[in-house]
Amino acid sequence: MRRKLDQVREQADPKRRLNIVLPEQSWGRLERIKDEIEADTFTEVVKESFRLMEYVLQLERSGSRLLLRKPNGDVTELEIFQLRPRG
Numbered sequence: 001m002r003r004k005l006d007q008v009r010e011q012a013d014p015k016r017r018l019n020i021v022l023p024e025q026s027w028g029r030l031e032r033i034k035d036e037i038e039a040d041t042f043t044e045v046v047k048e049s050f051r052l053m054e055y056v057l058q059l060e061r062s063g064s065r066l067l068l069r070k071p072n073g074d075v076t077e078l079e080i081f082q083l084r085p086r087g
Contacts, residue, residue, distance in 0.1 A: 018046075030042060030045060033045050033049075056080060060080075065077055066078040066079075066080070
């Protein structure tokens, strides 16, 4: 009976819950980002972070390079994940 009830709940609400433990420094970083992007919740920050990471990974996997132009005009390559070829 309990298993059936759990299945019904999953079908009605396919969301999953994630609990993470963060060091104080990471918690502060999360709060600063939340304020900077004016997010309503920490969940919103995490979801946006996942979207950004997924996008960057797709670009890097396709061979694209991420370039940043600094205020002084210098261009530098942004190496975030240092991906290794799959294989």
